Amino acid sequence: EVQLVESGGGLVQPGGSLRLSCAASGFSFSSYWMDWVRQAPGKGLVWVSRINGDGSSTSYADSVKGRFTISRDNAKNTLYLQMNSLRVEDTAVYYCARDQGGYDYWGQGALVTVSS
Amino acid sequence: DIQMTQSPSSLSASVGDRVTITCRASQGISNYLAWYQQKPGKVPKFLIYAASTLQSGVPSRFSGSGSGTDFTLTISSLQPEDVATYYCQNYYSAPETFGQGTKVEIK
Numbered sequence: 001e002v003q004l005v006e007s008g009g010g011l012v013q014p015g016g017s018l019r020l021s022c023a024a025s026g027f028s029f030s031s032y033w034m035d036w037v038r039q040a041p042g043k044g045l046v047w048v049s050r051i052n053g054d055g056s057s058t059s060y061a062d063s064v065k066g067r068f069t070i071s072r073d074n075a076k077n078t079l080y081l082q083m084n085s086l087r088v089e090d091t092a093v094y095y096c097a098r099d100q101g102g103y104d105y106w107g108q109g110a111l112v113t114v115s116s
Numbered sequence: 117d118i119q120m121t122q123s124p125s126s127l128s129a130s131v132g133d134r135v136t137i138t139c140r141a142s143q144g145i146s147n148y149l150a151w152y153q154q155k156p157g158k159v160p161k162f163l164i165y166a167a168s169t170l171q172s173g174v175p176s177r178f179s180g181s182g183s184g185t186d187f188t189l190t191i192s193s194l195q196p197e198d199v200a201t202y203y204c205q206n207y208y209s210a211p212e213t214f215g216q217g218t219k220v221e222i223k
Contacts (some may be wrong), residue, residue: 102150103162
């Protein structure tokens with residue numbers, strides 16, 4: 001059974017940092033692109049970042065470029081999102097998702113709240 | 117960046133009605149289009165990929181069509197459990213933009 005389990009969310013002050021993790025199981029992790037998608041409270045889905053199977057190719061939404069870094073450890077079947085210089089507008093539920101041309105599996109989401 | 121525009125932003129229909137949601141891309145994306153259903157407080161569910169291919173386990177009352185810039189999601193006979201917000205997504209190129217969502221309610 002495919003499972004994606006996020007961790008690392010929480011409350012952080014503006015300007016602070018947080019690292020999200022997404023532990024994957026039930027599939028060949030290194031064979032898939034993986035993405036992060038976020039959803040601010042009461043708002044729609046917004047694509048954040050993606051990474052290819054061996055970690056050599058990444059891309060970011062303009063709103064997070066230069067502040068967020070996506071990475072993966074295929075030995076640990078884990079996807080990461082390092083978030084620096086956090087802003088109030090980064091407050092959202094962050095989902096990791098398996099990218100097979102559309103997202104067929106999603107994690108349960110990790111809530112990140114940026115507030116003073 | 118490719119912009120995805122959905123219409124309507126919300127709709128109310130009766131059980132058994134045929135419901136159609138439109139998604140328009142700001143430039144051609146071939147058939148690199150996915151649809152998702154999100155119920156309140158839940159994780160999005162993958163419905164359709166490649167514009168018209170139904171994901172395994174999705175009821176056959178859901179269907180998708182289109183290519184290039186214009187796409188539709190159709191629910192042939194609306195059921196109470198279909199109350200949700202529906203999103204289209206371009207995966208032709210990064211950023212893999214979503215539409216703003218269409219909220220479907222029962223009249």
